[in-house]
Amino acid sequence: MQLAGKVALITGAGSGIAKATAKLFAKQGAKVAALGRTKEELEDTVAEIQNDNGEAIPLVADISHPEEMQQVTQQIVDKWGRLDIVFANAGINGVWAPIEELAPEEWDKTINVNLKGTFLTVKYAVPYLKKQGGSVIITSSVNGTRIFSNTGATAYSCTKAAQVAFTKMVALELAKHRIRVNVICPGAIETNINESTQRRDLESVQEPVEFPEGHIPLTDGKPGTSEQVAQLVLFLASDASSHITGTEVWIDGGESLLKA
Numbered sequence: 001m002q003l004a005g006k007v008a009l010i011t012g013a014g015s016g017i018a019k020a021t022a023k024l025f026a027k028q029g030a031k032v033a034a035l036g037r038t039k040e041e042l043e044d045t046v047a048e049i050q051n052d053n054g055e056a057i058p059l060v061a062d063i064s065h066p067e068e069m070q071q072v073t074q075q076i077v078d079k080w081g082r083l084d085i086v087f088a089n090a091g092i093n094g095v096w097a098p099i100e101e102l103a104p105e106e107w108d109k110t111i112n113v114n115l116k117g118t119f120l121t122v123k124y125a126v127p128y129l130k131k132q133g134g135s136v137i138i139t140s141s142v143n144g145t146r147i148f149s150n151t152g153a154t155a156y157s158c159t160k161a162a163q164v165a166f167t168k169m170v171a172l173e174l175a176k177h178r179i180r181v182n183v184i185c186p187g188a189i190e191t192n193i194n195e196s197t198q199r200r201d202l203e204s205v206q207e208p209v210e211f212p213e214g215h216i217p218l219t220d221g222k223p224g225t226s227e228q229v230a231q232l233v234l235f236l237a238s239d240a241s242s243h244i245t246g247t248e249v250w251i252d253g254g255e256s257l258l259k260a
């Protein structure tokens with residue numbers, strides 16, 4: 001039980017990477033506050049944890065809304081009296097389009113969810129993390145950190161690059177409170193993320209590059225799984241990584257070494 005007695009906030013917990021992480025954290029003894037946009041999308045995650053004798057509560061909030069985030073963070077502490085781990089993971093791909101076609105409000109939406117949402121998730125948790133120390137893990141991407149050939153995914157990539165800078169700034173600021181802050185950069189992972197992507201007219205701007213068959217070297221092209229990413233998040237959340245802070249870890253089967 002690597003997380004016995006710990007309380008964890010996990011955003012985007014209704015699906016994908018965060019759902020797998022929520023289940024793994026609960027198996028490792030953590031009490032899980034599973035945050036998502038609707039109660040319905042969290043039902044399965046919470047039920048699966050409870051059926052496995054784990055502890056979880058659903059929290060409904062939009063990570064880009066300050067009042068909602070402040071309120072749900074308070075709810076966690078009211079329920080369990082502490083907060084030790086924050087997995088700031090919820091995000092969207094948003095609109096991928098040529099810069100001339102990308103509307104300012106489309107730009108804002110991606111920045112607000114992915115970057116402001118990360119800021120708010122961490123900001124409201126800090127007063128509680130400070131009480132005993134803790135671990136924050138942020139989900140960035142290979143896009144914006146090692147891969148820049150996804151032309152049109154500009155807003156998305158900017159948010160993912162900024163999350164790395166955010167991690168390093170806050171890691172140093174919070175080190176004296178024994179709060180570690182790290183960032184993971186997944187490559188292609190099989191989840192619902194494509195449902196949050198709107199692609200428009202990308203043919204006109206993308207370079208016609210052809211990568212060799214199996215562009216994920218470690219798996220001959222097969223994407224990673226949410227469960228594999230969850231194992232990395234568990235490591236960064238647990239005391240096994242007690243001297244690691246302010247760093248990024250790529251988890252992509254070598255994809256970003258081949259595609260840049």
Ligand SMILES: NC(=O)c1ccc[n+]([C@@H]2O[C@H](COP(=O)([O-])OP(=O)(O)OC[C@H]3O[C@@H](n4cnc5c(N)ncnc54)[C@H](O)[C@@H]3O)[C@@H](O)[C@H]2O)c1
Pocket residue numbers: 011012013014015016017018035036037041061062063064089090091092093113117139140141142185186187188189190191192193194196
């Ligand atoms: N799947 C991939 O290939 C991949 C690669 C690199 C990075 N990522 C990153 O991983 C993270 C998780 O994505 P995923 O792949 O598990 O996809 P996903 O779509 O399955 O999960 C994202 C979750 O975030 C939630 N969410 C979105 N906007 C929200 C908001 N405003 N407030 C609260 N919740 C919100 C969604 O409802 C969903 O449950 C994202 O930050 C994404 O950018 C994914």
